[in-house]
Amino acid sequence: MHRRPPGSSLTAVRDLYREVARGATARPLVAASWQRSIEHDVKPGRLEAPYTENLNLDSPLTRAALPVLNALHEQLADDPVSTMITDRNGVVLTRRVSHDGLTTRLNSVQLAPGHVFSERYVGTNGIGTALASGHSVTIAGAEHYAEALRAFHCAAVPILHPIRRTLLGAFNLTTTRQESGGMLMALARSVAGQIEAEIAALASRRERALFQDYMEACSSVRPGAVLALNRDVVMMNEQLSAAVTGPDLYTLLDCAREVADDLRFEGTRTLALPSGRVAELRVSRSRREESDAGAVFRVRLAGRPQREPAPAAGGTRPGLGLVGTSEPWRRSVGDAEAALLSGAWLHLAGEAGVGKGTLVKALHRRHAAGAPLATLEPPPSEAPSAVEPWLRDLGDLLDRPSDVIVLRDVHLLSDRLRRRLRDALASRDRSATGQLIMTSQPSMVAPDDPLEDLCDVSVEVPPLRRRPGDIEQLVRFFLLKYRPSGESSCSSEALATLQGCPWPGNVRQLESVIRDLARRPSGRIIRAEHLPPECRVSSHKALTAIEALERDAILRGLLNRNSNVQRTAQDLGISRATIYRKMRRYGIVPSSLA
Template identity: 75%
Template sequence: MPRHQPGNSLRVARELYLEATNDPSARPLVVASWQRSIEYKVKSGSLDAPYLDNPNLDSPLARAALPILNRLHEQLADDPVSTMITDRNGVVLSRKVSHDGLTTHLNRVRLAPGHVFAERYVGTNGIGTALASGRPVVIAGSQHYVEELREFHCAAVPILHPTRSTLLGAFNLTTIRQGSDGMLMAFARSVAAQIEAEIAAITSRRERALFQDYMEACSSVRPGPVLALNGDGVMMNEQLRAAVTGPDHYALLDHAREIADDRRWEGTRSIALPSGRVAELRVSRCRRGDSDAGAILRVRLIGRSQRGLAVSATPARPVLGLAGSSPQWLRSVADSEAAFLTGTWLQLLGEAGVGKRTLVEALHRAHGAGRRLEMAEAPLSDAPAVTERWLHDIGELLAMPSRVLVLRDVHVLGDQLRQRLRNLLTHLDRTATGQLVMTSQPSMVSTEDQLDQFCGATVEVPPLRHRYGDIEHLARFFLRKYRPSGESTFSPDALALLQQCPWPENVRQFESVIRGLARRSSGRMIHVEDLPPECRVSSHKVLTTIEALERDAILRGLMARNSNVQRTAQDLGISRATMYRKMRRYGIVPSSLA
């Protein structure tokens, strides 16, 4: 196929499509997909479908679809047709095929569970194009963008959530049989409708079960504040609504969502709220057989609101040079400092960008006299020679009592290397070693992980979205850092927007924003219109986990594309109109964006 320079990508896409397919009808939906494939710089001469380990088979879509695919597999025995279900990102979750010849063809192009068939990787194809366009599609033969896929005929139908109409994934039929496009599409639509109906039934059963347990909790002799939630909704009684308001309300919901997402967690947990109060959460799961319908949280509030003090308080432990005075942050600093002072091995848990490394460096500056701070990360390769050298270096560093070794991001270590690291730590003489600090992301740490048994203390560093009271402290801290001679400050409206932003990349992102403002803004007062797009989130709508991920993806895209809505929409595989609709939905203010 001749190569064209992508000037007008739509014209180029149409020309390439006509050359490849000799199809004068040039369906707009397929041509638009070819246009996106060109803009993604997909190579038509080679197939690159990335592989994702352990695709999520515990999603509502997978639970609803897999029994249906199993029944279809029996009905289609020996028929050269493959049935597949994918998630919203184009990851193949399950594939059923009973025809050996077709299996060979599919394996050759990696159209198999775990591989990603989004348009950005493999160009126009049934799965990716249905997900990108949000419409049922048939991609037949030469309409595929990548040449290796042109022997296939595919019909794919997007699968939507029955009540929220959000995209969950797609159902796909693939065959190498010619002239069966109409039959394929009719069959695919029918199966997709069955899957959506089953999702609706499961959702209804879950909601009824959660509502039943919620009402029982609310109707007890002394119910107190009660909260019930799952990925689809939130219920709270009037006692909770009246007792927890403002920033405390949003902080409590953030914590509750994270607790509800962990289906194995039950018991009591205490969290510090922005006002200075503590919320004691007694968590029980709503279960029916093998199904988990959500969590019921009985809430007890301890202490009095101290909002006035929290706003004006000077951050504790100024000797460490750390900004922030929220109870969650101060507790993390104090617990980490106590472990550091006694030489206790320490595990720091926290999302990317929350400041784990900054905290360790501050502790070392204040209390590490005579000891050298060393940073180590996971090896870049799992080649035996590389891992052997890495383990040797870790052992050498820990063998020196004058060292503080920070082993960063241990959650990325593979199982085999983790086992060898455990063996190394087990055989160390703990009376003559340096101090070890391990950092991890909490969502990546398995409950069966054994590395934490070597640490005498585990501290969780809170994400910035749980530190509402620290936004003003951090803003002033970073303004002084990047504009030391200036007197800049934020208008009340601008500061309020900063406090509402979800900050998916935490303090790292916040510092980057303030650094940019310090360089760009020439006036003493920074106003709302000076803020970049990732700060323009004006909605406190309670989001599901999927919605929060979608919102954060949009924010990151706008950051990477310098506020360009059109290019961000193309990167995400959605139309510009859909992009603006989602921005309004998530409170991302579209004014002044490209």
């Protein structure tokens, strides 16, 4: 049974279905899509297709599709038919139109590259419904949910990866002609099949390129352990397969896959393995024919024996009491746990509020509860009267080999004090000292940080925005913490809103929001309208790391200044016109923050 959509009566829903049907029985696929559109609260009379500037035109999908679309474009000549490719989120990546009149009409409804045509924003349409249903669809005329689209006839086909069978995007044909839906669909399926075949051919060429680079690495003068992989292929030489097995191998492969997916990364990555050893991965990209075929890793193993067995690959030991199952979180916990068990000096980097302190306490409680845990804050000033006792205290703590010492917020130390700390610690005999754990915020540290090489292992604790799958578990955990009776719950709409927030304060901010909501005097179900203003950021644009930091700074400033835009602009050192422009870009609505 469908729930009543927000702001709609059952009569209004029936009227919408009647409009779809036009006197006939609506197709089940269209009726289901209209119901989803109503639940997304899409307005039929107002077309709002969000726009993103950061299109990924160097993906296997676009590289495979463009030659096919160009050939089809020549065949269609001056026919009023448009061909489009979208990604799996409904973002139009490329469009071909050979008829000026149709170009104008498509632009008038924002059906152009960069705009998002998923059902969540536009309602029932060829692109969005094909992606939402996973089936080939034709959406003709009045079957469109948005009134502005009802002059168009569309046929869309999902495009799947030929090997993994995962959804890559969709191919869409749009016309204004009252043509046979069957003919449009036959053409759309044929083109989608050609694109999938080209993706398969590209994958084969990528595998050959990766294999060639792998063989060159293996045949070098001193090859050592070599690994090569992309999303479809894994290759390793005999030295690696003999040296790394079991949980160590699974952890190594997980890390290598993550690195291979980051097309910009080249250099060295250090990884703590479950056995207690440390793996150093020297990474080089396999680039042939102006495309990325994967990555080749030269692996060097080092380390000392662990005190007890480490956790299974990619996961954490039971009993840690930590919430979250997302891959970035599990990997950071597993790497930190392996480092603690091996006795390595550990650097935990992460934004404020991500849970670095919680992670350290959980690992200590589980694995080193018998050893004292000491925490040292940065000195209150740079005066010798504060610095010298602070350095002596740290030295005294490290002189006890059984202790675990947490040096918090080292990003707050001045360059001068960082150099003094490095000189004091670098000369120490690690076998006769306590285990040191440093924590810092990565954005606060310069690239030439004097403390960079002081620790054996560096682990990044991911921000909450990179763990959207963990938000539901965290919400339930905090609700139970602040309402032990278990009588509170969170509606699906509220949860979706929470999962879409940037969370500049990370887990600490989410806990504060849920604590305040759980303490409301009445109401057991948290609904979207109950959420505070800080959860109401409506940007759907893909942001770079710098843009995300800028958005979060503006959001924090507005919250601290009670939504006073002018005072926030003054605090940030920018003009009022600039902050308004950036707020529009990042979807920060002043009225929702009041």
